[in-house]
Amino acid sequence: MKFRLKAFSNGGGARAGVLQLGSNCSIETPALLLTTIKGLPAFISPDLLSSLPTPDSRLLQFSPLHFLEGISLKTISEMGGLKHIAGLRQDCIFNAVPRDSIISLPDFQSSNKTGASFDTPSGRRLIRPIDYMEMISSMKPDMWVSLADEVPSWVSEKRNTTSVDRTITWLDDCITSNLASITFGAVFGSIVGGSRIEERRRCAQEVAKRNVSGFYIAGFGLGESIDERPDLLGAVIESIPEEKPRQISGLGLPEEVLQGVAAGIDLFDSTYIYQLTLGGFALTFPLKKFGMHSSDDGPSDIGSDGTKINLKATIYRKDTSPILESCQCYTCQNHTKAYINHLFNVHEMLAQILLEIHNTHHYLGFFRVIRKAIVEGKFEHFRQSYIETRRNSIYATALSA
């Protein structure tokens, strides 16, 4: 894996770069890692995945803990790793992250010094660094995140300190394991520390001393407030070298992503799209407006909060327009809001398929706009204008309510 920075925002820490894997995979950052269940987006089969923008949709997250039952690690390894068993093109990039916030949830109370505990569909499982490395070496991801002891923001100071100590020990266990030598993927060292700035800094400094290819900022989206994040992220970012990529989990809302980008994050993995899709929400915030074009392709639908609409709402019963007129995704090119509304009413799976396609397409577009803004030196302007539009729209909705 190679990572090259190519532009910085003037003022603030936002940066644009290129993540290169092998000879034919390169991904522009800041980038979104698509959330998967067992290596595939929840509802998008590989033939439909190819309708999404390339190479943007080639970067995927997966949790090795999804494979605790059924297929054995030996079989996965013999078949050539996850990319082969999940039937995806060889130019896609897989990043292994233990926690996925959907079906593999950290269970900090049951974690102990030997390993991290997770709630999974096959029950509560304690994963030791050695177990984890066995999974990684069999699944052969392009990148992988070290095992972390993730704790929510509200745990005691003592528990938080323990979490930092364990996470550093486990990083050493992972990278010094015999299995690491036969694992070709790039390792991202996990950084924890909860809501304590000193602990975040201590963890980041320790991880930065290790031989890692990048950094994974863990323990976010676990109860901390959006206002305390900039300081926490700042403490981490200033303790790690600039030239290596930084990934974060748990920041999903557009505002949160903008906050992360502003702090200098390059890679985002979040379940935002998955959660939206299950709830019947379609992203509709305009992508072109912000300093790019003057034409406004945004909707002014009732029931909208300015960023998304709920297709389960009865107002869409007879709406024969696509989710977004200007959207080039498969769903918007082929289907109406009325049809998707019907599919939700009758609990048909195609509703989620069509919505996940649109939301993924739209969100990848959001990251593309972010990259463009950084390269053109307009990121701060873009961020401010996004937040303002959002605030105005919430205000307008409140007034009309």
Next chain:
Amino acid sequence: MALRFEILGRFNRARAARFTLPHFVCQTPLFMPVGTQGTIKGLTTSQLEDIGCQIILGNTYHLALRPTSELIDELGGLHKFMNWPRALLTDSGGFQMVSLLHLADITEKGVTFQSPVDGKPMLLTPEESIQIQNRIGADIIMALDDVVKTTITGPRIEEAMYRTLRWIDRCIAAHKKPHVQNLFGIVQGGLDPVLRDICVKGLVERNLPGYAIGGLAGGEDKDSFWRVVAQCTASLPEDKPRYVMGVGYPLDIVVCSALGADMYDCVYPTRTARFGTALVPEGVLKLKHKAMADDTRPVDLTCECMVCKNYSRAYIHILVTKDAMGSQLLSYHNLFYMMKLSRDLHSSIVEGRFPEFVCSFLQKMFPEGDVPQWVCNAMEVAGIDISSCCTPLPSS
């Protein structure tokens, strides 16, 4: 009449045709997947086109409840609503009511039932069924018939058959769009050859665009099943399509095609996929089975579909019955299998190698040579020599 049915090839009773409908030129024999609520569960319309689906079936009863036929009509018909450019067929709604609702009752007026919305008594008349189907706008619409289980005997069967004949005239009179929608009549009469014969004659007199053989696939024994099909196909007009409703399994489709039927529909391929079962030339493959966990072969070694090209049984095993993707991928494969079967039936008849195709189909499904007796009986009537794939009983 809004269809053309041109026979391109025959083998004894079996036929392969070019079947031109308002929205698509189909090739028969053909299998129609069931898209109850305006969607085939888990597949996009472009995937259905990729697979080779020609006609999709919509259920009038479900569509009339949600989103309602009035809304579908207002939004330009079901083709436009679900964005399906090819052909559609809707059933009459009667069968769904009788099979889904406990309190459905059939009188001369129509089918009375309790509304699933507010529990009030409702009535579906032949006129109303056709009116709803006219609004939905499918290429083929079905007459409302008096459905009885094939396992019932006695005067009720006769009553239902005669009522079906009386209702067909009410359906024809109510049909407002004969220039764009084809009304098919349904042959009833249970397992009684005399009643079936009266019904066929009665319907043929009405010179309908196509005919369906109804009241089967309801638990009757297989020998009775194929004999009814054979009797009806023998007396239905040559130049009109013949549709065996609710059939079915790949083996049933091969047998019915040999007997001269053209069209089939069944929820089986997609329903069984959701329970983790794949259709394969050998019969079925249960992907939930533990033995699949480390089986690195594709679901069907001979299949060219997206799923078999990309996935192992081991991977499908961890998805089925747990993740949406499991039923998406298996439904895709199963429908691909049914479409391939339809294409193989068509081309083997056109190319004059239908018996060879039937034999190789039976050999894969019954490698021990234990072809069921009813299949042997049906094939004899169909004039297909399958002796090469039936082993004589060992003389011990």
